[in-house]
Amino acid sequence: MQHSAKTMKDVALAARVSVMTVSRAFKQDSSVSEATRARIRIIAEDLGYVFDATAANLRTQKTNFVAVTVPSINNAHFADTVGALSDSLAQAGMEVLLGHSGYDVAQEEVLVEQLLRRRPEAIVVTGGRHTERTRKMLLNAGIPVVETWDLPDDPIEHVVGFSNAATMAGMVDYLVAKGMARIAFIGGDTDSDTRGADRRRGFVAAMQARGLDASRLIGAGKPPISMREGASALGQLLNDFPDAQAVICVSDLVAFGALTECQRRGVRVPQDIAIAGFGAYEIAGISHPTITTINPHPRLIGTQTAELILQVLDTASGRIGPQRLEINWDLQGAESA
Amino acid sequence: MQHSAKTMKDVALAARVSVMTVSRAFKQDSSVSEATRARIRIIAEDLGYVFDATAANLRTQKTNFVAVTVPSINNAHFADTVGALSDSLAQAGMEVLLGHSGYDVAQEEVLVEQLLRRRPEAIVVTGGRHTERTRKMLLNAGIPVVETWDLPDDPIEHVVGFSNAATMAGMVDYLVAKGMARIAFIGGDTDSDTRGADRRRGFVAAMQARGLDASRLIGAGKPPISMREGASALGQLLNDFPDAQAVICVSDLVAFGALTECQRRGVRVPQDIAIAGFGAYEIAGISHPTITTINPHPRLIGTQTAELILQVLDTASGRIGPQRLEINWDLQGAESA
DNA sequence: ACCATCAGTGTTATCGGTAACCAAAACATA
DNA sequence: TATGTTTTGGTTACCGATAACACTGATGGT
The missing domain is CATH 3.40.50.2300 (Response regulator)
Known part of the structure; x- marks a missing residue:
């Protein structure tokens, strides 16, 4: 049962084409004839080949990760926001890399460092209070930073939240x-x-x-x-x-x-x-x-954050300045008051 | 603000040592004098260097990821299990890569494929029902597979759950x-x-x-x-x-x-x-x-799963056979019945 | 004084993909 | 038929870290 993982080379060999052609067969736009692409795809599936994102990430310098920190996963609010964020980003082919800080800024600092090592395309943090070092790391990360669930006076970069x-x-x-x-x-x-x-x-x-x-x-x-x-x-x-x-x-x-x-x-x-x-x-x-x-519309915070991120990443060249999105909240009167 | 990310090379240059020495300064056990290690660490921090896990993952063929699929993040049970799993794995330096399938086996199939591309060290799926292709992918993945929250009759490999x-x-x-x-x-x-x-x-x-x-x-x-x-x-x-x-x-x-x-x-x-x-x-x-x-002790499912994974990974050579861990549940009598 | 040992550091090749460039084949046009 | 253009596929170098091995100087035992 213990296979050594297949690589494109194995697929290329089996399909009698170059590795580059296999690579192309797995990309959407690139130039391979539909015939070879289909053939390669089938051979790959047969061999049980699984694309290695790690290698591609390194070469292209893109990971398609968005890092997200929440105080706790087990909180319906943050789960809603993360769920909505995740769904919206998925449509653009991006994934969420989630970490929880346990309501502790020191733990958040460790977490942010860990997440940044994975080279996310953007990072979303919950809340506007962080350690000095966390702020510095986020500022230097060279990727879009979004603070959510708050409207900090002195934001790091973008904000999607409410007061x-x-x-x-x-x-x-x-x-x-x-x-x-x-x-x-x-x-x-x-x-x-x-x-x-x-x-x-x-x-x-x-x-x-x-x-x-x-x-x-x-x-x-x-x-x-x-x-x-x-x-x-x-x-x-x-x-x-x-x-x-x-x-x-x-x-x-x-x-x-x-x-x-x-x-x-x-x-x-x-x-x-x-x-x-x-x-x-x-x-x-x-x-x-x-x-x-x-x-406070937790899901809306998630979708708006996703939209903002996608927009900022899209405009990579003509950098967009720090955005401050205020989410409207509603008061729901009920029997208890 | 848009720095190009620093690499070990930049740190090496600044510290007047080779890249390899910088690499060693960031590992626990390796042989560098404490003096140089400390010096390099400080220089790295000053430069705002952040370790690139992507490159290390590729070279070492280890990601320290454990992939996890849950039907929904916004479910206190699964959140508890994932939280406990995550905390236990963190102690061993591993991270959780989480995905949600929306209670849909077809979506689970897509998700599992996506997760496997990231080359996790092990994968945990919630439940025991999957598409044929999902089963095949998991079997061929060459990593430990754990099904949780269930005791399937025909498990893929390991099981941590209850009936x-x-x-x-x-x-x-x-x-x-x-x-x-x-x-x-x-x-x-x-x-x-x-x-x-x-x-x-x-x-x-x-x-x-x-x-x-x-x-x-x-x-x-x-x-x-x-x-x-x-x-x-x-x-x-x-x-x-x-x-x-x-x-x-x-x-x-x-x-x-x-x-x-x-x-x-x-x-x-x-x-x-x-x-x-x-x-x-x-x-x-x-x-x-x-x-x-x-x-059903959701957190216990998480910690037991983590323990199992760590144990199996540790015994990589002398492969452990499929484990079947049954979690005990309690009935809590209350006023309503 | 001599060689073995070892801590500390450098050099080279490599992980598995892909960008960039190039070449041959297929097709179109005059 | 000759030439230009497009399609398709191959070659080479490289992303940023690290394993493996090589090397240097210091220590030490005899």
Whole structure:
């Protein structure tokens, strides 16, 4: 069973043509007669020949890889973005080389270096916070760099994202319009979850701008933050700030956890306390009651990023300046608030 | 900003040594004096040199890639398995090259071919059903092949998985022990979700083996199957089989959707109908009521697969025969049944 | 003092494709 | 038929690293 891998040479020998002709038979445009191409393809398939991309990559200096870093693969948001990105790039014959940083900028640095070794055509990083060395590596990489899921003040190059802080201002407005003033916030207490921390800051700023008390803050711990943290945080909220009329959670998972805790304790939602989340996860639309949330359109971030990359790579000569694409988010009002 | 990428030659020139010495400075074991190694490392960093893995891969005929196919990235189970696999392999300096097949064996075939071009050291595929050509490609690849999340009768080579059918027998036993006999099943009606179909078959077989009526079957459509399908399927169940005492769902997401539909309709769980799921998703443990489920230990599948691969690669000479690792699953009884 | 040993470094060939250039054959046109 | 053009296929060099081997000077044992 242990074959030594076949090369073009083997195919060439079997087909009685030169290696170059075999190479041409595997390319789309090049000049071989359809007859020989078909013949070579069949012989190659028979021999079990598999094209060696490694060698081609070296010679052509093209890998058709786009490197992508996400904090965690096991996060529906990033998975959605990566999925959409991957699908869009696949149409242009490009593949995604994925790595996860575990919500840690130091690990991200190691990851970025590893990915750059593979000579990707472009690199997409999630978030706008990185170590100094990571920034330097990305700047020097000589390939398009895209930061996503954020709108950093000082971007490395391109950006496709939205302002996490702004979404929270929108949510505060929504709740205030519903007549609520004593609003609490769960999550975003640690710097590891950069976007969560941004949302918390956005919440505080929005509350203060409206002359409201922004001190009802509950921590949820290190990411990945999920339902269980939401449940226990709600317990803490009821204890620390029993007068809260509403609570905004750093994500829908936390919001759902909080919701279940309310159900367990017999606290009525939204009558006793309104609950809002973030992310428009499927659960927000199907839980009972449904959860008010923000839809940041994760798949759209992916497709837009792919489009941007393809466009920039296409215009390799007449370099396009740094692009800043702001993705629109929606507020989905629901039964919970 | 557009640097032409530096090579070892540039570093060698700057350090006034040969390219070979630079190469050695970047390897762990090789013989260079610590002084020169350190000097070269610093010069390389200054120049912004990034090691070119493509060239090294070609020369050494090693890529340190393990290729992995999953039906969908956006599935907590597969994401867990891939995450664990990736982490375990990283400790051995290997990276995961991930592709998704969209629950389609034809797309899987294309994907496998693409992945094999990158010359991975091993390949992991999710599931045990493939096209004939996929099987042939995998057999001829000359690298270790692992099928996961299943226990196929006729494996390609190694297997790390569990019997989806057997889990359902376990669940039926559990419900029967609780005094239920009229048990329904939601999902697994399409062949695309191989594992879902296996579970449905396992359910039918288990019911029949116990002399129970196995005809209360509700479809849930094509994957990805999620909460919404669960909700509407439950509506159909109440309509078609109003006498059902319990329902087993193809996944926890479906089960949760069904649960919410019950809440919406005022059907009490588990008094009016018991609900069971599959997967031990976080939601099963936190919903109100919690959901009875099967834990197939997705991360364990990943770590075991990684261990197997490393072991097989290590024993490259004295080839190890096909391994068949059965992962134990647990039934987690909960409030819903 | 002499040769063996070894750490440290250099030289050459090579991994498996493809760009660039070239040559022969096939076809077209006057 | 002669000449120009296009099609098809071959030749050579090369992408950037490293295995294999060669070489140098230092160390050491006798």
